[in-house]
Amino acid sequence: MTELQTELKQLVIDALELEDVTVEDIDSSEPLFIDGLGLDSIDALELGLALQKRYGIKLAADSEETRKHFASINSLAELVASHQNA
Numbered sequence: 001m002t003e004l005q006t007e008l009k010q011l012v013i014d015a016l017e018l019e020d021v022t023v024e025d026i027d028s029s030e031p032l033f034i035d036g037l038g039l040d041s042i043d044a045l046e047l048g049l050a051l052q053k054r055y056g057i058k059l060a061a062d063s064e065e066t067r068k069h070f071a072s073i074n075s076l077a078e079l080v081a082s083h084q085n086a
């Protein structure tokens with residue numbers, strides 16, 4: 001697990017106040033929404049705000065591209081890494 005993946009897992013836990021979830025509980029390739037972690041659309045908004053605050057990344061709420069980025073911790077890590085390298 002990379003440092004960025006660990007950081008993003010902690011961001012998800014903190015932003016969504018997931019009290020019974022630890023970094024180790026989240027599989028980097030597991031879906032974040034519906035199956036997997038079971039997040040919903042409200043969680044997506046919270047997570048989007050947290051990404052904007054932490055990394056300065058702005059995402060369109062209803063775009064297909066945003067859905068792809070929010071698929072898993074791995075896809076979020078790719079988004080953040082590409083944004084940091086830009």
